[in-house]
Amino acid sequence: MSAGFFLTFEGADGSGKSTQARRLYEALKAEGRDVVLTREPGGSDGAEEIRRLLVEGDPGRWSAETEILLFFAARRDHLERTILPALARGAVVISDRFSDSSRVYQGATRGDLRAKVDALHRLMIGKEPDLTLVIDIDPELGLKRGLARHSGEDRFEAFGAEFQQKLRAGFRALLTDFPERCIGIDGNGSVEAVAARVREALKGRLP
Ligand code: TMP
Numbered sequence: 001m002s003a004g005f006f007l008t009f010e011g012a013d014g015s016g017k018s019t020q021a022r023r024l025y026e027a028l029k030a031e032g033r034d035v036v037l038t039r040e041p042g043g044s045d046g047a048e049e050i051r052r053l054l055v056e057g058d059p060g061r062w063s064a065e066t067e068i069l070l071f072f073a074a075r076r077d078h079l080e081r082t083i084l085p086a087l088a089r090g091a092v093v094i095s096d097r098f099s100d101s102s103r104v105y106q107g108a109t110r111g112d113l114r115a116k117v118d119a120l121h122r123l124m125i126g127k128e129p130d131l132t133l134v135i136d137i138d139p140e141l142g143l144k145r146g147l148a149r150h151s152g153e154d155r156f157e158a159f160g161a162e163f164q165q166k167l168r169a170g171f172r173a174l175l176t177d178f179p180e181r182c183i184g185i186d187g188n189g190s191v192e193a194v195a196a197r198v199r200e201a202l203k204g205r206l207p
Pocket of ligand 1: 156157
């Protein structure tokens with residue numbers, strides 16, 4: 001058992017989860033905690049290199065199977081080099097996405113891929129978060145926000161509105177698949193209002 005606490009944020013593109021993860025990180029740091037903010041795909045040097053292969057370029061550049069392997073290669077490096085060492089020293093690790101994103105995104109690409117994602121997770125990762133906050137917003141609003149960023153990282157947003165609807169259903173299903181660690185957060189409203197919901201959900205859960 002690790003001494004730290006592994007917290008993940010999940011949600012569709014433009015759900016505001018990255019903003020919330022950063023705010024929580026700043027708040028916990030201000031309390032004097034040892035806290036690490038990280039993200040997927042990415043979160044370690046090697047995984048950030050793999051990230052570029054995944055989020056930039058033509059939506060059809062990888063088959064769904066190849067894509068899953070790239071996500072898991074990145075995740076394994078992230079786990080080995082960033083997450084596990086931080087947990088071992090007792091830190092709170094906040095990750096903006098983790099395996100649940102593969103379950104939902106790759107599962108939404110093609111339903112039959114979910115079993116492959118779960119098998120790879122068991123085989124190569126074997127670590128679930130202590131707590132997962134799933135931020136839910138209206139998919140149309142999320143897509144608008146995501147594309148408005150013009151980040152150049154819009155390969156997944158380019159799959160369109162119907163895909164975003166499937167994602168929402170997939171993220172909601174996490175709450176029933178993993179009720180012991182997943183909490184839904186209403187992501188509508190101001191950044192402050194959502195941050196207050198996040199703090200409420202964390203009450204009594206952080207060590
Ligand atoms: P981000 O925009 O939250 O940084 O994530 C990059 C994109 O990668 C986002 O559209 C979701 C997608 N993604 C997957 O499809 N599967 C995964 O396992 C992860 C971590 C992200």
